Amino acid sequence: MGERGSEVNLLSLIYFLIVLGILVLVHEFGHFITAKKLGVRVERFAIGFGPKLWSIKKGETEYLICAIPLGGYVKMAGDEPGENIKGHEWEFLSRSVFDRFKILLAGPLLNYILAFLIFSIIFMFGSPTLTNEVGSLFKDYPAEKQGILVGDKILSIDGKNVKYWEDLTEIIHTHTAGPMKLSIERAGKISEKEITPIVREMKDIFGKSTRIALIGIAPSQKIEKVRYGFISSFYMGFKKLIQLTYITYKALWSVLTGSLSVKESMTGPIGIFVITGEAAKMGLIYLFHLMAILSASLAIFNLLPFPVLDGGHIFFLALEKIMGKPLPMKTQEIVTNIGISLLILLTIFIFYNDIIKFGVVDKVLKLFKH
Numbered sequence: 001m002g003e004r005g006s007e008v009n010l011l012s013l014i015y016f017l018i019v020l021g022i023l024v025l026v027h028e029f030g031h032f033i034t035a036k037k038l039g040v041r042v043e044r045f046a047i048g049f050g051p052k053l054w055s056i057k058k059g060e061t062e063y064l065i066c067a068i069p070l071g072g073y074v075k076m077a078g079d080e081p082g083e084n085i086k087g088h089e090w091e092f093l094s095r096s097v098f099d100r101f102k103i104l105l106a107g108p109l110l111n112y113i114l115a116f117l118i119f120s121i122i123f124m125f126g127s128p129t130l131t132n133e134v135g136s137l138f139k140d141y142p143a144e145k146q147g148i149l150v151g152d153k154i155l156s157i158d159g160k161n162v163k164y165w166e167d168l169t170e171i172i173h174t175h176t177a178g179p180m181k182l183s184i185e186r187a188g189k190i191s192e193k194e195i196t197p198i199v200r201e202m203k204d205i206f207g208k209s210t211r212i213a214l215i216g217i218a219p220s221q222k223i224e225k226v227r228y229g230f231i232s233s234f235y236m237g238f239k240k241l242i243q244l245t246y247i248t249y250k251a252l253w254s255v256l257t258g259s260l261s262v263k264e265s266m267t268g269p270i271g272i273f274v275i276t277g278e279a280a281k282m283g284l285i286y287l288f289h290l291m292a293i294l295s296a297s298l299a300i301f302n303l304l305p306f307p308v309l310d311g312g313h314i315f316f317l318a319l320e321k322i323m324g325k326p327l328p329m330k331t332q333e334i335v336t337n338i339g340i341s342l343l344i345l346l347t348i349f350i351f352y353n354d355i356i357k358f359g360v361v362d363k364v365l366k367l368f369k370h
Contacts, residue, residue, distance in 0.1 A: 011277070019291050020069060024048075026295070027072070027110060027298060028045060028107065038103065039089060040099075041060050044061065046063075046065075048068050049073075050067040052067075053065050076103075077091050115244075116237050118237075122288060123233040123236040123237055124230065127225065128225060128285060130165035131223065132164060134149070134151065137150065138217070144216060148184065148193065150220075153185040153186075159181070173214075176197075176213045180196075180197065182194075195215050244293065245296065307338065312339060316332065
């Protein structure tokens with residue numbers, strides 16, 4: 001591996017740490033600022049886990065940066081059932097269910113808001129979008145047989161105008177019966193072509209079989225920046241966030257029901273490191289887009305009703321509200337320990353899967369060879 005490769009890997013690592021650091025900081029700041037506003041004492045605000053690299057104490061709070069940059073935590077006074085709780089209003093467990101709910105929700109909520117703001121800003125300043133120009137053709141597919149050429153622009157399909165590749169594919173993929181009429185621009189001249197797609201049985205991203213119509217075209221690498229007005233940008237950012245949330249929860253449900261494998265659908269820190277490096281090479285706007293996706297994903301994942309996650313703690317609060325008292329400490333400890341064990345096993349599996357998927361071992365061997 002040459003100097004250039006080492007520089008790229010170092011930059012990828014820097015971008016990875018910056019992106020992850022921002023997401024963790026925003027998440028923990030949500031818990032921190034809400035606790036402070038409600039009068040709950042925050043004893044520690046840590047970015048990372050493990051050995052302490054740097055710390056400073058201001059007022060009642062110690063601020064830390066730790067060696068393992070894969071998360072963070074906020075330690076509040078009286079936030080563990082085993083502590084000697086005195087019933088002071090500045091102790092977390094002494095506060096009402098609703099106050100504790102607000103503190104727990106604030107972390108994921110701030111990540112969600114960050115994702116919304118980044119998406120909105122991208123739409124405001126220009127979202128890179130593939131044009132309607134044909135970049136390549138698949139052999140023996142209808143488009144090639146009907147004389148479509150590389151460089152042709154598809155202006156409309158069955159009278160519906162299409163300006164971007166996303167619109168074009170949406171119409172084609174759902175046209176599973178009969179021919180379609182395409183308006184084509186070639187060298188400034190417009191002509192009409194009638195094409196009957198072939199229909200294939202394929203699996204979608206959730207592992208479900210579906211029928212998709214294809215004509216055998218792929219986009220060119222030409223990209224336009226699509227800009228929206230101030231109000232429209234926030235609408236588009238909100239729409240994008242809702243779509244991402246729907247897809248994420250549907251994918252999680254597909255994993256739980258067995259129609260989508262964990263191996264194919266999840267990635268961990270190694271995968272995020274690789275993807276972050278690739279996004280950074282493409283440009284800052286792609287890096288910000290990835291940051292928005294990761295921020296929303298972090299919020300969604302943390303709200304799952306799984307022990308040790310914010311959603312798990314919120315689930316315990318819901319039970320406390322229904323029952324009129326908290327679950328017995330022993331029960332909470334057992335459930336939490338089971339949750340931690342399962343999370344550790346899942347983390348090990350995802351790390352192993354990332355190592356195989358992204359060829360980490362091969363890359364390390366090549367590094368030593370050079």
